[in-house]
Amino acid sequence: MAHIRKLEEQELIKALRLSEYAFQYEVSESEKEERLERLKRHEIWGEFTEEQLMSKIHILSLEVSINEKFYSMGGVAGVATWPEHRRKGSVSRLLKKSLLSMKEKGQMVSFLHPFDIDFYRRFGWEITASMKKYNFEAKNLFIYQDINGTVERIYKDDNLDPVKKIYEYYFKRYNGLLKREDYWWTQAIFTKGFQAGVYYDENKNPKGYVLYKMKDQLLDVQEMVYMDELARRGLWNFISQHDSMANKVKMILPIDDQQPFLLKQPKIEQEIFPYFMGRIVDVNPFLEQYELNKTDEPLTLHIKDSFAEWNNGTFVVSEGKVEYSENADKQQGLQMDIQTLMAALIGYQTADFLYDCRKISGSKEEFQKFKEGIPTRPASFYDFF
Numbered sequence: 001m002a003h004i005r006k007l008e009e010q011e012l013i014k015a016l017r018l019s020e021y022a023f024q025y026e027v028s029e030s031e032k033e034e035r036l037e038r039l040k041r042h043e044i045w046g047e048f049t050e051e052q053l054m055s056k057i058h059i060l061s062l063e064v065s066i067n068e069k070f071y072s073m074g075g076v077a078g079v080a081t082w083p084e085h086r087r088k089g090s091v092s093r094l095l096k097k098s099l100l101s102m103k104e105k106g107q108m109v110s111f112l113h114p115f116d117i118d119f120y121r122r123f124g125w126e127i128t129a130s131m132k133k134y135n136f137e138a139k140n141l142f143i144y145q146d147i148n149g150t151v152e153r154i155y156k157d158d159n160l161d162p163v164k165k166i167y168e169y170y171f172k173r174y175n176g177l178l179k180r181e182d183y184w185w186t187q188a189i190f191t192k193g194f195q196a197g198v199y200y201d202e203n204k205n206p207k208g209y210v211l212y213k214m215k216d217q218l219l220d221v222q223e224m225v226y227m228d229e230l231a232r233r234g235l236w237n238f239i240s241q242h243d244s245m246a247n248k249v250k251m252i253l254p255i256d257d258q259q260p261f262l263l264k265q266p267k268i269e270q271e272i273f274p275y276f277m278g279r280i281v282d283v284n285p286f287l288e289q290y291e292l293n294k295t296d297e298p299l300t301l302h303i304k305d306s307f308a309e310w311n312n313g314t315f316v317v318s319e320g321k322v323e324y325s326e327n328a329d330k331q332q333g334l335q336m337d338i339q340t341l342m343a344a345l346i347g348y349q350t351a352d353f354l355y356d357c358r359k360i361s362g363s364k365e366e367f368q369k370f371k372e373g374i375p376t377r378p379a380s381f382y383d384f385f
Helices: 009-023 029-039 090-105 117-121 161-172 182-189 229-240 283-290 338-346 351-356 364-372
Strands: 003-006 043-049 052-066 069-081 109-112 126-137 150-154 195-200 206-215 218-226 248-254 269-280 299-304 313-318 321-325 334-337
Touching: 003 090, 009 029, 009 043, 009 052, 009 069, 043 090, 052 090, 052 109, 069 090, 069 283, 090 109, 117 269, 126 338, 150 229, 161 195, 161 206, 161 218, 195 229, 206 229, 218 229, 269 338, 283 313, 283 321, 283 338, 299 338, 299 364, 334 338, 334 364, 338 351, 351 364
Parallel strands: 069 109, 218 248, 299 334
Antiparallel strands: 003 043, 043 052, 052 069, 109 269, 126 248, 126 269, 150 195, 195 206, 206 218, 299 313, 313 321
């Protein structure tokens, strides 16, 4: 008889072996101890039959920034099933168990990197961040004149405070960014071969950084974060100074970036790719923290969530408070599913677009009230798990 339970510490090797098989990589013996130590941070649920692990799911306890407030987030990772146990509903049962666990711990949202977007949409997740990828030849690089700041190189073992300070500035600019703890910076950001170039203004204040790797004549820029235009130019000059080393440049930047317009030859290879997905785990506390409607005129939301039944029903928001009802009048208020609510409130899609394409239905008066409660801030996500 199959049953679901948490993996014990001595069973972490089972999770690692399944990951190696499912994701087709191999951890060397010298790296295995460190990898198992990292897994101790994960809450891992498995479905077993006669104590044989059939499938598993990892939950990482993290936080993300939405409207400059931090929300406890359950990061879903490492979802895998041995081939002989696939297509039997195991992952569905594990996802359900993981959502219940997140709800009990007060994790209001959940993020994941999908192998298949449509698959996870069935369980209430929706795209919450897309990124832009640029590939262009180094001959497109150029130098801005009269930039008086300086750039200093920072490595994994250096003092990372300047980089952290700059990154946290982006909480004002984007929704959905991960709050990075110290261990995350060293384990997940400054990975093998990557370093940072930090731009300091004339007063020696850190104002921007690029996270990059230079290898095989490719300058690979994974993050470019800046606090003002001078910092952007200073970082661009730093990138351009690699023109004798690099034949090509690759850059990963947020969805609203306009860098190609500034190039000498803007006709470059550009790709917009859906990157991460998110879902609201528990609508009631999420809406209370979000403060969607601070007025005394109630805003009524009818939410459909076919996978997390506690979110199914009507939520009346007024003066920052939320009341839940299972059997409210559907003729009043707005109707949408849990995926649409997430896309709108995190800023991945505009409320206008979602209303026009009928992902949101209801009166224009109610919609206007809903729309006015959403700050204009796009969504982004640089990290991976």
